[in-house]
Amino acid sequence: MVSRVIPVDPFDLVIFGATGDLARRKILPGLYRRFWAGQMPEGSRIIGAARTEQDADAWRASIRAAIEEFVAKSKHEAEVIDRFLACLDYVAIDVRGDGGWETLRDMMRQEVTQAFYFSVGPGLFGDLAERLHRYKIACETCRIVVEKPFGRDLDSAKALNATLAAHFDEQQIYRIDHYLGKETVQNLMAVRFANVLFEPLWNSQFIDHVQITVAEEVGVGGRGGYYDKSGAMRDMVQNHLMQLLCLTAMEPPSRFEPDAVRDEKLKVIRALDPLETHDIVRGQYRAGAEPSYLDDVEDPDSRTESFIALKVHVANWRWNGTPFYLRTGKRMKARTSEIVVQFKEPPHSIFEEDTGQRANMLSIRLQPDEGMDLRVTIKEPGPGGMRLVDVPLDMSFADALGPEAADVPDAYERLIMDVIRGNQTLFMRGDEVEAAWAWTDPVVAGWVDRGDRPMPYEPGSAGPEDALILLHRDGRRWREIG
Ligand SMILES: NC(=O)c1ccc[n+]([C@@H]2O[C@H](COP(=O)([O-])OP(=O)(O)OC[C@H]3O[C@@H](n4cnc5c(N)ncnc54)[C@H](OP(=O)(O)O)[C@@H]3O)[C@@H](O)[C@H]2O)c1
Structure with missing residues (x-):
């Protein structure tokens, strides 16, 4: 397969x-990795900036070590690393x-694309934006x-948007949500909008419910200080899970262009019903082989959730009656991220021997192995009569497109290249972020006002028992994690 890359x-x-x-x-x-693949154009430069006093050679040495640690050995070529x-x-x-x-101003060239990556805490964005202007470093198209x-x-997001808007147009701002850079997330759009097969079925008439799971095995560990002020709702749902929900639920955009896609995502967020208390389950991991959540953070009485499960309704014609169940947590059974689209059962079975419940399911895996599979029902081979069995139609990119396709770029490398290309499709727009906070804020305020404590759950489990009950009471169950 010859891959085509936009220059x-x-x-x-x-x-x-x-x-x-x-x-x-x-x-x-x-x-x-992009450089190794020959996709970083000749003459491009990467300039590091931080407080640490060091020369370029010292920074290069630390990046050489980072490449050796974080890039697959098959891409370690001394000569390529030196050129990079x-x-x-x-x-x-x-x-x-x-x-x-x-x-820095003297280093910058005016005739090439300029990009500034703010990989510092948001508290520094204002000073950074202001000084880039004051010292006339950022050009108008940067x-x-x-x-x-x-x-x-919502208030702090609005303040950040205002800080950036004081110096940059929205068309210059690339808000990263690295989930959007995943190959399968983009494939979800291709599957939905480049095939006639799925779109006619993509609604509450044929889809029973959708599950979105982002489970992590690790605890909050060294990030306890930051995480405890945030929790699963703010740290994961407001951004990553919300983005996955939007891409699954949105109407077909008229074109695959940044604002056309982002307009449709925004409509989904605005269509979300406020959450009812009984549709929220919060959890906190106990001690297991490793410390409990409360050991990982400073506040011994912390009520911050390390797990959350939600039942969400998208209140529009397409999704009326089809719930979206979201869950995410730390110290869970396995590291898994997936979207599961559970179709309805056929209205009537013509097969007498069919005792099981039969429904198609499309699962879109973001990690650990990016891919999709569609479960369909077929006849079990053999002379034993018309016995039905569910089998996966596995859409492994590598099998279908050759081994090259298995070497998918990491989300960050794709997104950085999109910044350079000037393509904002996979980045969040300011109004999207604000709408997501506007939906999130009252949910968080609800449990803070009530003083709710999260429920304890065993490390290595699928979260608290009540998260299972959230689906059981609707006659459904979560897909196994892992
Ligand atoms: N790490 C991740 O996986 C991850 C994932 C998602 C989002 N983020 C976000 O990305 C940003 C960076 O995260 P990180 O994990 O790389 O943080 P980090 O390890 O704490 O690094 C912070 C960087 O900012 C520099 N810095 C701090 N104060 C500075 C100042 N006054 N002037 C100039 N440079 C300053 C530090 O360098 P000096 O000390 O040399 O100045 C360092 O290079 C944060 O906003 C974080 O929330 C990180």
Whole structure:
């Protein structure tokens, strides 16, 4: 298979927070993989910026170590790594100070695409945006990339949007939700909108319900301080799960263009019914082989949830009567992210020997192995009569498209290249983020006002018992995690 890649113009990409975890683990290894694949245009440069006083060689050495640690061995070629590191430069800048900006301005070229990656805490966005302007570093067409968390409620998200809007147009702002960079998430759009097979069935007449699960095996560990102020609802549902819900539920956009897609996603968020208390289950992991949630955070009486399950209604014609069940948590049975579309059973079975319940199911796996499978019912082979059996129609990219297709780019590398191409389709627009917070805020306020405690759950489980009951009471059950 020959892959076609949309070409990219040479660029200057400045990464603020160049010495941080995200830069080391995701951004630089991702850029290296694109370079290794020959997709970083000749003459492009990556400039690291952070407070740490060091020269470019010292930063390059740390990035060489990061590549060796985070990029697959099959892509370690000394000569390619050397050429990649030669594209890197570094400048020491304290975003809140006034040193280093002129050096950065002198480094930037006006004739290439300029992008600034804000891989620093959101508290620094204002100073960063203001100084990029004051020192005349950012050109009018430059792009800026911002990371989650984009606010912790509607007010703070609005304030962040206003801070950025003071210096940049919305067309220049790329808000990353790395779930949108996953191959299968984009494939969900291809499956829905490039086939006639699914779209006529994609509604409450044929779909019984949808489950969206993002389960992690790890606890909050070293991130306890940050996580405890946030919790699963703010940290995962408001952004990642909401985005997956939008892509599953949205109407077909008229074109595959940034605003056409984002308009449809926004309509889904605005159509969400307020959540009822009995449709929310919050949990907190107990101690198991490793410490409990309360051992991982400072507050011994913390009521922050490390797990949440929700029953959500999209109040429009297409989805009336089809619930979306969302769940996400830490220290769960396995690391799994998937969207499961459960179709309804056939209205009548003509097969006398058919005792089981038969319904098609489409599952879209985001991790660990990206792919899709569709469960269909067929006749069990053999002379034993018309016995029915459910089998998967597995859409493994590698089997269908050759081994190259299994080597899918990591979400970060795809998204960074989209920034350089100027394609905002897979990035959240400011009004989308605000609408998501507007739906989330009253839900969180509800349990804070009531002083609710999350329910304890066993580490390595599927969450608290009540999360199972949430579906049982509707005569449904969650798909096994893992
Ligand atoms: N790590 C992840 O997996 C992940 C995932 C999603 C979102 N994020 C978000 O991405 C951002 C960066 O995360 P991270 O994990 O890389 O954080 P981190 O490891 O704490 O790194 C923070 C970076 O910011 C720099 N920095 C801090 N204060 C600065 C200042 N005043 N001026 C200039 N640079 C400054 C630090 O470098 P110096 O100390 O050298 O200045 C460091 O390079 C955060 O907003 C985080 O929420 C991270």
